[in-house]
Amino acid sequence: MKANIVLLPGDGIGPEIVLQGQRVLDAIATKFNHQFTYQSCLIGGIAIDQTGDPLPQPTIDACLASDAVLLGAVGGPKWDDPSAKTRPEVGLLKIRKELGLFANLRPIQTFPELVGASPLRREIIEGTDILFFRELTGGIYFGPSGRETIDGVEHAMATMVYSVPEVERVVRLAAEAARGRDGRLTSVDKANVLEPSRLWRQVAERVVREEFPDVKYDVVLVDAMAMHLISRPKDFDVVVTSNMFGDILTDEASMLPGSLGMLPSASIGADGPGLYEPIHGSAPDIAGKGIANPLATILACAMLLRHSLKLEDEAAAIEAAVRKVLAAGHRTPDIAAGEASIGTEAMGDEVLKVLA
Amino acid sequence: MKANIVLLPGDGIGPEIVLQGQRVLDAIATKFNHQFTYQSCLIGGIAIDQTGDPLPQPTIDACLASDAVLLGAVGGPKWDDPSAKTRPEVGLLKIRKELGLFANLRPIQTFPELVGASPLRREIIEGTDILFFRELTGGIYFGPSGRETIDGVEHAMATMVYSVPEVERVVRLAAEAARGRDGRLTSVDKANVLEPSRLWRQVAERVVREEFPDVKYDVVLVDAMAMHLISRPKDFDVVVTSNMFGDILTDEASMLPGSLGMLPSASIGADGPGLYEPIHGSAPDIAGKGIANPLATILACAMLLRHSLKLEDEAAAIEAAVRKVLAAGHRTPDIAAGEASIGTEAMGDEVLKVLA
Ligand SMILES: [Mg+2]
Ligand SMILES: [Mg+2]
Structure with a gap:
């Protein structure tokens, strides 16, 4: 070519x-x-x-x-x-x-020869091979924000926004990538608390069910994922998440290989x-x-x-x-x-x- | 008593x-x-x-x-x-x-006898002793949220809000606690991107400067902190942060002692x-x-x-x-x-x- x-x-x-x-x-x-x-x-x-x-x-x-x-x-x-x-x-x-x-x-990959450089113990990190998909143009880093003084008290705000097509397109890319790997996709959100995460979860589940029925799919809350990356990183294949959660989790994960x-x-x-x-x-x-x-x-x-x-x-x-x-x-x-x-x-x- | x-x-x-x-x-x-x-x-x-x-x-x-x-x-x-x-x-x-x-x-504390249970290597985790203060009633888990259909496209939103007194009171508690420990306080935010984090940083710096000049103070971005907890956890004493960042970071940190x-x-x-x-x-x-x-x-x-x-x-x-x-x-x-x-x-x- x-x-x-x-x-x-x-x-x-x-x-x-x-x-x-x-x-x-x-x-x-x-x-x-x-x-x-x-x-x-x-x-x-x-x-x-x-x-x-x-x-x-x-x-x-x-x-x-x-x-x-x-x-x-x-x-x-x-x-x-x-x-x-x-x-x-x-x-x-x-x-x-x-x-x-x-x-x-x-991608968070380990090389057998370099496993000794990881802050994690060998038996925990060895074999880890995760591919993160972080949504990059939406979410709270790009939503409306500002300051307001209410009754003499200064407030600052930022807005996390996600739309259906924004979620669809990144989940599709991640699910496609999962097909070329171990066929597993984990979506990370905070759907127990945040409305944009509830939308994210609904859309992600629908996209995978309708378009990628062959991909093994599960969901994990962002705080639980921050734990799993340390305690059982090798359990994950492809992980898809929103902008800010991806920012935090991929930086956390980048420490794992050492x-x-x-x-x-x-x-x-x-x-x-x-x-x-x-x-x-x-x-x-x-x-x-x-x-x-x-x-x-x-x-x-x-x-x-x-x-x-x-x-x-x-x-x-x-x-x-x-x-x-x-x-x-x-x-x-x-x-x-x-x-x-x-x-x-x-x-x-x-x-x-x-x-x- | x-x-x-x-x-x-x-x-x-x-x-x-x-x-x-x-x-x-x-x-x-x-x-x-x-x-x-x-x-x-x-x-x-x-x-x-x-x-x-x-x-x-x-x-x-x-x-x-x-x-x-x-x-x-x-x-x-x-x-x-x-x-x-x-x-x-x-x-x-x-x-x-x-x-x-x-x-x-x-508190994230390690006990010498149990260090072998940590997913981290002994030399990294041993001696770790962090006290987190997570703000618990404000931020994006409690701000206005909802859904809206704009030009036929469904959007979901949630709002991160912090006011000056909300930041002051939790930073004061954390700085007081630092005085009873190693005298060091780290404030974690995302002030390079988020307006509520900029307010958080301004208020935290002022409270410590005016009321706790004896406390050694620094700031770390939330994604960097997610890395530091794995690579150098023993460098921190008291850490204060907002609700969602605290949710993620304290859960991550809870894995460290094993x-x-x-x-x-x-x-x-x-x-x-x-x-x-x-x-x-x-x-x-x-x-x-x-x-x-x-x-x-x-x-x-x-x-x-x-x-x-x-x-x-x-x-x-x-x-x-x-x-x-x-x-x-x-x-x-x-x-x-x-x-x-x-x-x-x-x-x-x-x-x-x-x-x-
Ligand atoms: Mg980052
Ligand atoms: Mg939690």
Whole structure:
């Protein structure tokens, strides 16, 4: 297949890790006979420096015309001045909006070799493999909010709102993903108390019953889920939830594997290009040193192939290569636990060797 | 001192564990020369059975006239019929409201002997000692909510509301508690996104700056806190947060020690009696068997002495006794990890022996 991929290296270690992602995508193109073309565009702090805008219009246009977008990271102390006109993170929020990305995917996977880095005991964490779908454009982060003084007392309010189609579309994506995995979907809400959660539960149950009768479905309350993630994380397959609950639960879950440098994420919409990135930040302290871990970005490339290009075998090949590289003992400093380590490019080389 | 304590044994194992709590309170009265009188009242399923009401008026009157209330647990399969007119849990929600209890206290403590039961690795969990203050009567669980059809599309909404005095009063209680502990207070919010959280942060910072300048204060975002609880739980002393965030975070935190049978909780107001209880439920499966762990209830009695009767030495004596009993190897089945165990009353006896 032919695919047109936009690269948004961004700031800090972004360019170094995106470069390794591109090398891996190229290797996949060669191996599986695809033709990937790339266009590199500005986002974040570097875009502010060069154009005054964290998301210049040419970047938006290129992304909209692409099949998928690979992002490094944005931000750093250079652009942290609170009196600045704009911030690098604004570019990230804006590109998600421009691309209509309403679902954030966060796989929480463990690698046998790295289980010792988890804060959880081995027998609890080992084998954990969860794919979260977080609704990204609705809920309390985007509802009406404000302040009001009533009888001389200041009040502040924010409104959690969900509509039927907003729930339908993210539940559909999650249920579809469950079909390609272990076939189980857990919807997380707070339907015992919150009206938007009651709507969420009704809609989710209907969508799964009517459109995905083959998917094994259950519901869990958000506070119970916060417990289960610690006590029995391996019991879950795909988890779908609303924006704020997803924000809290996916961050909680990101601690479980014990190695943030390994975790990719994706933001996708109904159609059009998805955005793929590592969940870690721009790590300005190690930028340019050639020691950043490129594996989260490389695993984000696997997600790009799976979710945007529907190339499941190619995605699985990358994931298998990463597992093999870890099993062979190769480590960047962040996952080396003080033992011998290799750099960003050498780690990319190892993945390429397996894929060759 | 003289104190008038209402006992609400409730359902399931409630009567068995409350009895052990009462025995320990009696031992404290003898040892420290106090005079505690008790009145036992109906709540929950047993109250429905005997009066048709999960919270009969005589119970409300007795609680309002008391210095403190010790609760066992409510509920069980007998009262789970969804078509029933009322449920045992309604009694619990109603008594909290009648007593004006706006702060829920949840200590998360580890005992060296039980650290092996934690899902976390020993070096991460050992030494954890957090006291959560969760705001209990405001926020999104109690704001305006409803459904609306806009252009043929059904929407559901719920409103998170906080007022200045609601934040002030719970932050004051938490800061006061920090003074009696390690002197550190962490306020958890989502002020980067939510307007009620911005109000919360402004008010909390002002209250601590003006009234508790001696307390070391910091703020953490709710999603970051969900991470920190797993990766570095021992860094926190007192944590104060809003209703829903507290609901999620205290449930997450309750998993950390690995033994729910050890965790007490309290609900307190500005003045008037507080309500003290174990966080575990009525455990109908083991009710009447004499094997329930009474230690959470006994530790709830320590909280009752500390927070409602201001008897710090007496509270500390109970907590020291529980630690001593555990160190001596005494275990109820739930914390015995398959080893030899003793029953509810025998565990009470061991605590009494240390206090004698
Ligand atoms: Mg977050
Ligand atoms: Mg809860």
